[in-house]
Amino acid sequence: MKKLIFEGAATALITPMDKDLKPDLSMLSQIVRWQVEKGIDALVPCGTTGECATLTPAERIAVIEKTAEAAAGRVPVIAGAGSNDTARTVALAQDAEKAGADALLLVTPYYNKCTENGLIAHFLRVADAVTRPILLYHVPSRTGVKMSLAVREALAAHPNIVGIKEASPELDLVSGTMERCKEELTVYSGNDDLTLPIMALGGRGVISVTSNLFPAEMHRLTVLLREGKMEEARSLHYALYPLMKALFSAVNPVPVKRAMQWVGFPAGGCRLPLGELDDIPAEKLRSLVEKLKSSSQT
Helix, strand or coil: CCCCCCCEEEEECCCCECCCCCECHHHHHHHHHHHHHCCCCEEECCCCCCCHHHCCHHHHHHHHHHHHHHHCCCCCEEEECCCCCHHHHHHHHHHHHHHCCCEEEEECCCCCCCCHHHHHHHHHHHHHHCCCCEEEEECHHHHCCCCCHHHHHHHHCCCCEEEEEECCCCHHHHHHHHHHHHHHCEEEECCHHHHHHHHHCCCCEEEECHHHCCHHHHHHHHHHHHCCCHHHHHHHHHHHHHHHHHCCCCCCCHHHHHHHHHHCCCCCCCCCCCCCCCHHHHHHHHHHHHHHHHHHCC
């Protein structure tokens, strides 16, 4: 069995921005320290929620370094380092290692529409070039690339490839991955609203957007599921469910960055081509955040 990177809830961190839309590293430090204090199990900077697509290589390094510094070894830091170019992905992954990442999150190459053999070769090339463990990231709604069970099984044989973030709603893929790859490829939910069913099937946790706002609650959800307390887990799932859906009322991370101010961490806007959240979904989102804040304090 390969070593677990984490078990429980990991936050897919936003990248807070200043008024000039440059990464606000001071605010990032505050957010990371708060996340750890609230019991989060791992932190994931420079992923989709962290606007990785519009960060420069130097900004990525700075964000990862600051996250690792503020986390101070208390929880693992899993840095997003994927792209659609294998050579660039190797460089990003090696930079992330040097910046202090404990593990790497690598998305399937997008836009190129690679063959299955190309997909396998891409990940193996990166895995051979780094020493940190790797989580694969399957999000076909964004990349247009679907990772078959055969590809997963081939990649699971590499000692550095230890898990997968599953952000597809196809639970059959989750079952198939666990049946064919067993403990060689740990499965994590990549969608908050699928945490319960994926963990019920044997997943070990979630890489979460919602935990930017409610880290203690998402951690608690995974604990309840791990302990088999299904009634309590379902109750918490349904309490969080409206917020989970509202956070995708516009393209992630537009809603969650708007909502961060309501939990005490103004995070600025998103870089173009992402836009602003319209007033009506923002009002609904704020109502849901305030309701959960109130219930969590009682």
